Amino acid sequence: MPYSEAFKDHLTNPRNAGELADANAVAEETNPVCGDRLRLSLRVVDGSIEVARFLAYGCPPTLACGSVLTEMIQGKSVEEARQLTRADLLNALGGLPSHKQHAAALAVETLRTTLESGCSGLLSW
Amino acid sequence: MSSTRRVYLDHSATTPADPRVVAAMMPYLTERFGNASSVHFFGQEARGAVDRARREVAGLIGARSNEIVFLSGGTEANNLAIRGLCEAVEPHGRHIITSSIEHSSVRGICEALEKRGWEITRLPAYEDGIVKVEDVRSSLRTDTVLISVMLANNEIGTIQPIQEIAALIRQERAQGCKHLWLHTDAVQAAGRIPIEVEQLGCDLLSLSAHKLYAPKGAGALYVRRGVRISGQNVGGHQERERRAGTEAVPGIVAFGTAARIADEELSVRNSHTAGLRERLESTVAERVPDIVFNGHPDRRLSHISNISFRFIEGQSLLISLDLEGIAVSTGSACSSGTLEPSPVIRALGRNDELARGSIRFSFGKDNTVADVGYLVDVLSRVAEKLRSLSPLNPKAMASRRFPQTVGRD
Structure with missing residues (x-):
């Protein structure tokens, strides 16, 4: 099994799963090649991410990346969240096999789209 | 957690190897190590074991011993069946009928032949996962030389109407189509449903040992008496010129024992x-x-x-x-x-x-x-x-x- 303990933990006990009813930034991205999906909903207050929730469909790395992403961005400012990279996610999960790293790319892309959706819709940011 | x-x-x-199977093969890894092609005592001891295993594997499917070719596994059996037959009968036509739910080995061989100019018809399996004999009939052409449809599917287990397809082929042969053959991949079916090749009516049938509680590394192709195939491994006289290479005696002995037990149980x-x-x-x-x-x-x-x-x-x-x-x-x-x-x-x-x-x-x-x-x-x-x-x-x-x-x- 190439997966780390951190990875297995996120898969077995996903953090922050669900959909926020009072989100002010929401986006869903699909990997056009493999069909995996990630949906993020955030509640942003005074420029910082107060609550983050995710939904994911796809291979295990997509699920684990969604889970670890919400854990990493909750409590962070929007600016800090923008700086998050694929490598940060991979480190937090103890690495992924090279052919599964596209899951981290999907997570980062979904985060950026979600933050954009919030920026354009919410002048208070 | x-x-x-x-x-x-x-x-x-x-499947895990059955302890009875392992016990039967062990001596052929140790003291009975002979090459089955050697004429001395050690070789003949190995030859005797291979012959016995051949009878046991033949017994599982109601075949004659000399219709069994020992190979490395199911994928090689499918390769030898399809490539071997197609090469031998190529002058008579280059069209194959197969199904859309074959094992990847059969799919892969058909794709490789397609690249070399063969035409492949892939029959639908419909919602219940079973090929229709009428579709086989309507797909037959004057240049069709092979029909390859699995006996039972590996993902959903559906059992295909091989006996009915064989009956169709017999009708075609009676009307003059002399160069039309039927292969079936029985890797999943063998040991799980009774198989009698005479009743089934196929010309070629693939088997694998490790689905029957024997170790990986052995398989067999049933080749009906009179059916000619081109060997794909050449450079030795083993397996009646159909598969060159020293017989893997321990694996073959295990396969034979596993086939006998599968038949009994x-x-x-x-x-x-x-x-x-x-x-x-x-x-x-x-x-x-x-x-x-x-x-x-x-x-x-x-x-x-x-x-x-x-x-x-x-x-x-x-x-x-x-x-x-x-x-x-x-x-x-x-x-x-x-x-x-x-x-x-x-x-x-x-x-x-x-x-x-x-x-x-x-x-x-x-x-x-x-x-x-x-x-x-x-x-x-x-x-x-x-x-x-x-x-x-x-x-x-x-x-x-x-x-x-x-x-x-």
Whole structure:
């Protein structure tokens, strides 16, 4: 099994799963090649991410990346969240096999789209 | 969390070697090490063992000993059957009829031949996963030389109408089509349903040892007497010029022993796995919503159950079960970032979501009722959790929060 303990933990006990009813930034991205999906909903207050929730469909790395992403961005400012990279996610999960790293790319892309959706819709940011 | 309990439900992938089989092969790894082609005592001892194994394997399918060619496994058997026959009969035509649910080895060989100018007709398997004889009839052409349809499917277990296809071929031959042959891949079926090649009417039939509680590395091709194939391994006289190379005596002995035991225990094993499967399917249907059973309900092998779980991707379910000690398989694959929903489940007309969410459970002779209970408990819990994460699940989308997940506000 190439997966780390951190990875297995996120898969077995996903953090922050669900959909926020009072989100002010929401986006869903699909990997056009493999069909995996990630949906993020955030509640942003005074420029910082107060609550983050995710939904994911796809291979295990997509699920684990969604889970670890919400854990990493909750409590962070929007600016800090923008700086998050694929490598940060991979480190937090103890690495992924090279052919599964596209899951981290999907997570980062979904985060950026979600933050954009919030920026354009919410002048208070 | 990780668990020490291990439940193996992937017997269509491979089976553990039976201790009786291992005991029979051991002497041929040690003191009886001769080369079966050597004329001295050591060689003849090995030759005798290979001959006995050949009778045992022939016995499993009602063939004559000299119709059995020992090989390395099922994939080689399919390669030798299709390539070997096609090369031998090429002057008479270059058209093959096969099905859309064949094992990847048959699919791969057909694709390779297609690149070399052969024409391939792939028959539909419809919603129940069974090929129609009428489709074979309507696909026949004057240049058709081979029909290759599996005896039972490896993912959904459906049993194909090989006897009826053979009857059709006999009619065609009676009308003058002398160069039309029938191959069937019986790797999953052998030892699980009774096979009599005379009754079945095929010309070539593939077998694999490790699906029958023998080790990996041995297989066989049945070649009906009078059918000519071109050997693909050349440079030796072994296996009546059809497969050059020193016989892998220990594996062959194991295969023979496993075939004999499978023949003797066939009905006991069948009723055992059928009972476990029935228990699985009825309890899963009660406890897990939004599932679809794949394949014909009756015309299938007794040990395979294939279920699609809506809103869930098969790899995620597989890994989640594996983390709880349960081994199953999925036909879908996510490799190199490429989506590959199970081609077999797609061929049943299922959409991509159902094809991606399909799981195969395959029972063996040593599984127990307690295994099924453990499986269903874990499966219902894991499926519910994965669905609570799924953006395809309307309930997950509507809900704000899930109590079974950890989080901080």
